[in-house]
Amino acid sequence: MKISEMVARTRDVTSLFDKLVGPWDPTVMMTEMAGEVGTLADSIMIREGHRPPRDGVDVDLEDDIVDVLFMLVRIADHYGIDLERTYQIMILEVQQKLEHRLKEQNSQN
Numbered sequence: 001m002k003i004s005e006m007v008a009r010t011r012d013v014t015s016l017f018d019k020l021v022g023p024w025d026p027t028v029m030m031t032e033m034a035g036e037v038g039t040l041a042d043s044i045m046i047r048e049g050h051r052p053p054r055d056g057v058d059v060d061l062e063d064d065i066v067d068v069l070f071m072l073v074r075i076a077d078h079y080g081i082d083l084e085r086t087y088q089i090m091i092l093e094v095q096q097k098l099e100h101r102l103k104e105q106n107s108q109n
Contacts, residue, residue, distance in 0.1 A: 003084040010073045026078055033071035040064040 001009075018024075024032070043059045045051040053059065076083050 003087070006069075006073055007077055007083065010070060011077060013070075014074055014077075024074075026075060029071060029075050029078065033068060033075065036064070036067040036071055040068055 040061070042051065043061055043064045046053050046059050047061065073083065
């Protein structure tokens, strides 16, 4: 699925959600995302053996990760951020910085 498709599907689901419970402002969305990140962190801690599993609770990393992604898409959409364009810019900048650092590191050795 392309990012633009994710945004469109997220808008559709958000519209249904808004009709059911009312719209969320960015503060509520951020609070929800913080909770989802906490759930993801807990799942990773359990999965990596740093915390014992909870009785009757299965670790589902896929679900935990896409819950965070869903909230990120909602927040970005709220602020009119073009994730596809912005991600491409960011990843290119990071790649260039890392390649430059690696080149510097190799020239020092």
